[in-house]
Amino acid sequence: MKNYLQLILLSTLCITFGCKENAKDQNMGNNQNQVAPKNTIKEVDSVKKSTTAPTQTREKQQYIIAESGLNYRDKPKGNVIGKFEWRDKVEYLFSTQQTETITDNYQEVEGTWVALKHLKDTVYVFDYYLSDHEPRRSRTKLYYAEPYYRDILQPSKEIDISLAFVNVSESFYMPENFIDENDLQKDTIHFSKKQRTEFFKRMNYANSDTLFIYDLASTLVKRLPIKNIPLMACINPYSSIIEEYKTEDYYSYDYQIGFNLGKADYSGFAVIGKENPFVEKGLQPLVFKKMNQQQIDSNLKKQIISEDLVNDSIFKPYTSSYKNISAFVKANTDYSSWSDLIIINTQTKESFEIYQEEGESSGKADLNLEDAVSEHSENYQYIGNLFKNKPPVVFGFMWESFGCSQIQFLDKNELPIGILCDNRH
Known part of the structure; x- marks a missing residue:
């Protein structure tokens, strides 16, 4: 359960939260502010x-x-x-x-x-x-909703508990002394009414706003009025203090700030606002099937695919489709590897570039191959209509360890949406 959303959304490290309910008494430390993104200009003084x-x-x-x-x-x-x-x-x-x-x-x-x-x-x-550069990502503020988990830690047999959580730290500029010094000894902090009021003011939230969560497992939308959701902070997994050797307090920047969803088991994408932006049951997993000779010949004849995709002794051609959109890839089931990904509108022959750059901080995720045995039962790649009045989206081909994943539209006029995953290192 702990890694459920992490596997689905291909952010192996960026969305693993360190929230725990166990508070431990330690010494007091210092506060430090986080950095917030740029916003609109206000009236200028001095x-x-x-x-x-x-x-x-x-x-x-x-x-x-x-x-x-x-x-x-x-x-x-x-x-x-x-x-x-x-x-x-x-x-x-x-x-x-x-x-x-x-x-x-x-x-x-x-x-x-x-x-x-x-x-x-x-x-x-x-x-x-x-x-000097045109913005290349959407203004949409999209977060992750992490589910509740309960794990047994080895070798101590200690129970590790994390409440379901929506982390909005990337949008929140934390003021100095926002977290009380006495609370800096704790792994999890539950905020007071005064802190909550200040948080809502800075985030421009209203009590009438709603937390909308698109649950990937059910493809349904959960609606939670934010006035009823507790606000909390928990230690991020890259805290400067290693818990096993903890001899001092945390700093304020060690904490992630967000909404405490309790023992909720749903997980997916989250947006906070007045209206639901999501399309229920709009997404479907991409399941890749090995292409037969008839499919190969037909797509070659239509110039949808090239000979490079099929003339390989080790990698075999696979395909998956959604309406008039088809995805083609070469895959090797023995090594769970793939290459030459193509996503194309088979009617217009318009192709879409999908981010596939591998490096120190990113890599290719396993594909859901129909004839391959996978270690994981969860789906990685999804396609379909996630947002109302928007083109279809596709995501899940790459994992990120030093960054955040993004959701791409199957329309070159729509900017991709970067997920605000708060992946701090």
């Missing part, structure tokens, strides 16, 4: 210095990365005269060298007022929200 000499120091084409858009003004810190949208491409003109420190998402950030070309006008923006 100019640090100002000059007017224009300089050209960056790429001419820039992109807006403020998720809620970026106001542009008639002069630095002047009147708002319009707004750029997230991912807009803009033309950089020059820097005013007028720097500023502002508070964004409860943390101080630094930037400079720069001039951009907008139609025939020159407008000014705060460059903390500009980038």
